[in-house]
Amino acid sequence: MQAALDALSDPIRRSIVRELAEVPDWSLACGTFKELPVAKSTLSHHFTVLRNVGLLEQRDEGARRLNRLRREEFDTRFPGLLALVLSEH
């Protein structure tokens, strides 16, 4: 719970989550978020946080690392939280 709220209290990380929710699973690599105003090392850090809290699943496809939002698993553990974040416009 603490980790979940910490993870989602960062606006950049919420942006990542919202963007992943709008595309099919495994369709976005980490590097496809270049519009975010942070360095790639910072982006890598954010992905680590989201993965550690159970919001993300990652999978290597050659040189790229594809992402999938763990909607059901996360919603089971923290009901309504993901829906709330996704409702943020």
Added chain:
Amino acid sequence: MQAALDALSDPIRRSIVRELAEVPDWSLACGTFKELPVAKSTLSHHFTVLRNVGLLEQRDEGARRLNRLRREEFDTRFPGLLALVLSEH
């Protein structure tokens, strides 16, 4: 949204919210939270944060300041978030 998550990402503030949820409205003053491991100035700060984010309503009763959890108002603006915090065991 940002402010709401920031407010609830602090464990002390979640304790305050949970405790207020278990008693009738206007039944707890700020000073009745002495079991929390913080100084009273820190406690006052936390109450300010919770009030500013719309989770609390306060009312002076003599020297004491009584609190009320704004359940409906907060749940309207951030559906499910308060329920999630209250489910924290």
Added chain:
DNA sequence: ACGAGTGTTCGACAGCCGTCGAACAGAGGA
């Protein structure tokens, strides 16, 4: 009027965390 109890405000401090650049590792194409 005095003292006790309640709560706020202020300045100061410490730790956490988001941020960056540089260096590194691996995959894949020319």
Added chain:
DNA sequence: TCCTCTGTTCGACGGCTGTCGAACACTCGT
């Protein structure tokens, strides 16, 4: 093989914020 692209790791830095004690303001019994 070399170069490019992708992503991680590392050390360093800065700002935010939770924390405290002291001082202040107010209410209410005694």
